[in-house]
Structure formats: structure tokens, C-alpha cells
Amino acid sequence: MLNGNIVLRSLVPKRFFHASSPSRVDFSHVVVGGGVVGTAIASELQAVDGNSVLLVEKNEDLGMETTSRNSEVIHAGLYYPKDSLKGQLCIRGKNKIYDAWEKGLFQVQLKKCGKWVVAQNDSEAEYLDKLYKNCQDLDVPVSMVSPSLAKSKYPHIRAEAGALESPTTGIISAHELTTFYQSNLELREGTIAFNTKVNDIQFNKGDSSYTLQLLNEDGSDMEVTANNVVNSAGLYAPKIANLILPVERHYKSFFAKGSYFSFQPETPISSSKITDKLIYPCPNPNASSLGTHLTLDLGGQIKFGPDLEWLDIEDASQIDYSASSKNQVAAYEAVKTYFPGITLGALQPSYSGVRPKILSADDNKKRFADFVIKEEDHFPGFVNLLGMESPGLTASWAIADYVRDIYHK
CATH class of the missing domain: 3.50.50.60 (FAD/NAD(P)-binding domain)
Structure with a gap:
């Protein structure tokens, strides 16, 4: 009744x-x-x-x-174990989106821009090799980019030990x-x-x-x-x-906040002169975070984020979504590893999102x-x-x- x-x-x-x-x-x-x-x-x-x-x-x-508080990235499925739900469903979902889009059955704004995962030293280069092999197992298309080619293509981006290129990564309007x-x-x-x-x-x-x-x-x-x-x-x-x-x-609920920063360079420069691809550092262990990356919106503007901040709260109603400058220096240091020309003043707090986690911060470091x-x-x-x-x-x-x-x- x-x-x-x-x-x-x-x-x-x-x-x-x-x-x-x-x-x-x-x-x-x-x-x-x-x-x-x-x-x-x-x-x-x-x-x-x-x-x-x-x-x-x-x-x-x-x-x-x-949904409204993320990077709006179409992930290729690079990072996840072959037998995981994240890996299988990410790849299937990506393929369904692109297939409908290419057939004209999907009137949603998106762009298949591609991305680079950049490495700066030998240990990160080893990580890229493992990531490349994982992508082969998953049947996800990728290719390796040499340090010299990376530097000639995007002079503003640092990839001292090369990069892994993912052509099926994209951006989409979540709304x-x-x-x-x-x-x-x-x-x-x-x-x-x-x-x-x-x-x-x-x-x-x-x-x-x-x-x-x-x-x-x-x-x-x-x-x-x-x-x-x-x-x-x-x-x-x-x-x-x-x-x-x-x-x-x-x-039990666990919450990990990620802040995003807009890019407002003190010396004007077109985003397209920096990169037309998303740029990701090598991620944290078990992909608990993909790092503070450079992404683009559908208008071509650069933004950075998200970082990773574990919240000491027990209920989602306690979340404070306000963008704060307290993580600005840490974000600057992270971005500077692959975009050395960035200045602290060019990063401005923009918005934040919170990831629903099933493991604690410590457990996330130990297992996928x-x-x-x-x-x-x-x-x-x-x-x-x-x-x-x-x-x-x-x-x-x-x-x-x-x-x-x-x-x-």
C-alpha cells in the first residue's frame, strides 16, 4: 500500500x-x-x-x-589486473562508448585525445615496461615513446626515461x-x-x-x-x-578527497603549445591514486588533479567539498616533476571530489x-x-x- x-x-x-x-x-x-x-x-x-x-x-x-566531481576521463584500462572487475568493465565500457559514438548513436561530447604516462628514472621506466606488458595481456593498445621523441614533441613536458602512450584514452562530458x-x-x-x-x-x-x-x-x-x-x-x-x-x-566507509587546480599561467601560453594529450605520472602503489595529472577539458583548457587526501570522517554527510589552497604547494611539487615550467602561482584551487573507498589508507597501499x-x-x-x-x-x-x-x- x-x-x-x-x-x-x-x-x-x-x-x-x-x-x-x-x-x-x-x-x-x-x-x-x-x-x-x-x-x-x-x-x-x-x-x-x-x-x-x-x-x-x-x-x-x-x-x-x-559524477560531477572528477576528471571526466575515458580511461583506457591500463592499470588494472586482467581478472579484475575494474579492468574488464573499464575496457568494455570504453568500447561501448566509442562504438556508439563512432556509429553516430551517442550524442555526447567527447574527444579521443590520448594520454602519456611519463617516467623520470630507471625505476619508473621499469614500471612502464610492466604496464606495457599488462596492456598486452588486456589487449589495450599502447606504444612506447623514447625520451628524445617525447622532448621533441612536447618540449614543455619532462619525460626523462620515456613515456607510454595510450591512444584510446579520452575525455567526455560526465553530465x-x-x-x-x-x-x-x-x-x-x-x-x-x-x-x-x-x-x-x-x-x-x-x-x-x-x-x-x-x-x-x-x-x-x-x-x-x-x-x-x-x-x-x-x-x-x-x-x-x-x-x-x-x-x-x-x-565500513572510507573516503579519499581529491582536489583539482585550474591552470592560470603568469606568462600567457596556449594549452595546445604545452600538450594536446593528457599527461600522467607513474601512479601510486596498487593504483590507489593515479597521481596529480594534467588533464584537459572539452574546451582544451588544462587542469591538474586530483591529489589524494584521506578524510577522517565516518559518514559522507560530513564531507567538506570546499577547494582549499592548503594542498597547493604539494600539488605544485608533484606537477613540477613532469611540467618543470609550472609556477606555484599558476595553480589555483578549483574544485574537489571524494572517492568512495572500501579499504583504509594503509590497506590501499598493500593490496588492490x-x-x-x-x-x-x-x-x-x-x-x-x-x-x-x-x-x-x-x-x-x-x-x-x-x-x-x-x-x-
């Missing part, structure tokens, strides 16, 4: 909830979290005949948190990608609840359904039922999972943290997505396929 009000928006006629609904539950699936991943999942599930999907988003629009998924969801007659939070989830053992208590921003609450629940709440995913899991199976995408034991139809950080944007379409196949093998 449904009660209360909920904010809905759709490009097709709005679907309201009625107490007289003949179905046993209100929806086949409820997807919690309207970031780029959750919206993609909702769209793909709604595309399956017979499904009725509700996407629940606590903000007034989709993609307003982690337009999310809107693409949203449009597909709405045209397929899916439902979106905006300004709505999930307060509680109950598992009904009798019929293996779920009851979700929802709270609207105006203070009204309501109850919806579903056969299945997908937890794609990003930074809030552990909190949502813990609403239903027993205490001994609760997940993969995506967690799984149906929880003893809770049939309840699928958790945890640690959905980079390359989540690139992998989003493939993640949606992966979750759909959990339900529809």
Missing part, C-alpha cells in the same frame, strides 16, 4: 503510484543512487521486457555528487553521459524519484520482496515495495547496505581494491555496488550490463 507524496519527473507522461495497483509489488527493481552508474543501471534494467524500475535520488537532479542514460530510462517509461532519501529497507522473507521507507525533502514519507534492490548509492552505499545487513556483515558488485547472501535480489570510484564513469555502461545480467542471465 502506498501513501504520501514523491517528486517525479519524466520526459514521458508521469507515472504516479496508486493504491489500486494490481501487481504484487510496486516495482520489479528499485535502484538507489542517481549518479552516472546508478542511472545507467536503471536504464538497462528498464530495457528488459516486463521490468518496472524506480530510480531513487536524494538530490534535485542526477549526477550531482561524485551529458548521465543525461544520455536518463533519457533512455525515461523514454523506456522508467520512474525517477528526486529529492528522496531511503530511510530503511526491510526484507520480506515470505515472498522475498523488499519494502523501502522513503523520505521526501518536504518531510513527507512513503513506502514502496520491489522484488529487487540495487544499491548504487556511491559515497552512501555502505550506509544503505547496512540498513538491511546484520551487524556482523556491516561495511577492486569494485564490489554482488548479490548479498541470504538477501536474494539485493545487489550491492561498493567502492565505485575511478574508472566508474568509463565503466558505467558495462557495469549496467553486468548488473542486468545478475538478474537476467
Whole structure:
């Protein structure tokens, strides 16, 4: 039985909830979290005949948190182990995006600009060799660039021990990608609840359904039922999972903040004269961070980031997203290793994002943290997505396929 009000928006006629609904539950699936991943999942599930999907988003629009606070890079899939979800889904997602774009089926701004991973010494050159071999195993196209060629092509960029070039790295509008998924969801007659939070989830053992208590921003609450629940709440995913899991199976939240800096050179210089490719240093152990890299926006402007700052908080509601100059010197020192002409004053704090982590700072240095995408034991139809950080944007379409196949093998 449904009660209360909920904010809905759709490009097709709005679907309201009625107490007289003949179905046993209100929806086949409820997807919690309207970031780029959750919206993609909702769209793909709604595309399956017979499904009725509700996407629940606590903000007034989709993609307003982690999705809107990243580098907007289409990752090639260089860094991840072959058998990892990050590796497999990044490559599949990248290929789906480029394939649709090349066929004219994908009206989203993007640019296949390529990138260099630069090395400055023998140990970093060894890393590039290992990375090259990993790319061969993954069937990701790359090539090695000699120090002399690197210097002649981009004189402003330092690559003392050479570089690895990735031609399938690109940049994309995260907002337009999310809107693409949203449009597909709405045209397929899916439902979106905006300004709505999930307060509680109950598992009904009798019929293996779920009851979700929802709270609207105006203070009204309501109850919806579903056969299945997908937890794609990003930074809030552990909190949502813990609403239903027993205490001994609760997940802990870890948060890693990354700040971005705009490039405002004291002596004017065109970005294109510096590089027309993304420039990455060799990353930290286990790719817990890809380093403070040089990236480009779709307008061709340079920006730097993100750096890595672990937050000592327990809940995503405590995050302070304000851009601060406190990390400016550290960012300058990091960038100077591959762009020696940079000056401290040329870096200006711009914005920040926060990565949802499944491991602590210490554990991230010890082992690789993969995506967690799984149906929880003893809770049939309840699928958790945890640690959905980079390359989540690139992998989003493939993640949606992966979750759909959990339900529809």
C-alpha cells in the first residue's frame, strides 16, 4: 500500500503510484543512487521486457555528487589486473562508448585525445615496461615513446626515461553521459524519484520482496515495495547496505578527497603549445591514486588533479567539498616533476571530489581494491555496488550490463 507524496519527473507522461495497483509489488527493481552508474543501471534494467524500475535520488537532479566531481576521463584500462572487475568493465565500457559514438548513436561530447604516462628514472621506466606488458595481456593498445621523441614533441613536458602512450584514452562530458542514460530510462517509461532519501529497507522473507521507507525533502514519507534492490548509492552505499545487513556483515566507509587546480599561467601560453594529450605520472602503489595529472577539458583548457587526501570522517554527510589552497604547494611539487615550467602561482584551487573507498589508507597501499558488485547472501535480489570510484564513469555502461545480467542471465 502506498501513501504520501514523491517528486517525479519524466520526459514521458508521469507515472504516479496508486493504491489500486494490481501487481504484487510496486516495482520489479528499485535502484538507489542517481549518479552516472546508478542511472545507467536503471536504464538497462528498464530495457528488459516486463521490468518496472524506480530510480531513487536524494538530490534535485542526477549526477550531482561524485559524477560531477572528477576528471571526466575515458580511461583506457591500463592499470588494472586482467581478472579484475575494474579492468574488464573499464575496457568494455570504453568500447561501448566509442562504438556508439563512432556509429553516430551517442550524442555526447567527447574527444579521443590520448594520454602519456611519463617516467623520470630507471625505476619508473621499469614500471612502464610492466604496464606495457599488462596492456598486452588486456589487449589495450599502447606504444612506447623514447625520451628524445617525447622532448621533441612536447618540449614543455619532462619525460626523462620515456613515456607510454595510450591512444584510446579520452575525455567526455560526465553530465551529458548521465543525461544520455536518463533519457533512455525515461523514454523506456522508467520512474525517477528526486529529492528522496531511503530511510530503511526491510526484507520480506515470505515472498522475498523488499519494502523501502522513503523520505521526501518536504518531510513527507512513503513506502514502496520491489522484488529487487540495487544499491548504487556511491559515497552512501555502505550506509544503505547496512540498513538491511546484520551487524556482523556491516561495511565500513572510507573516503579519499581529491582536489583539482585550474591552470592560470603568469606568462600567457596556449594549452595546445604545452600538450594536446593528457599527461600522467607513474601512479601510486596498487593504483590507489593515479597521481596529480594534467588533464584537459572539452574546451582544451588544462587542469591538474586530483591529489589524494584521506578524510577522517565516518559518514559522507560530513564531507567538506570546499577547494582549499592548503594542498597547493604539494600539488605544485608533484606537477613540477613532469611540467618543470609550472609556477606555484599558476595553480589555483578549483574544485574537489571524494572517492568512495572500501579499504583504509594503509590497506590501499598493500593490496588492490577492486569494485564490489554482488548479490548479498541470504538477501536474494539485493545487489550491492561498493567502492565505485575511478574508472566508474568509463565503466558505467558495462557495469549496467553486468548488473542486468545478475538478474537476467
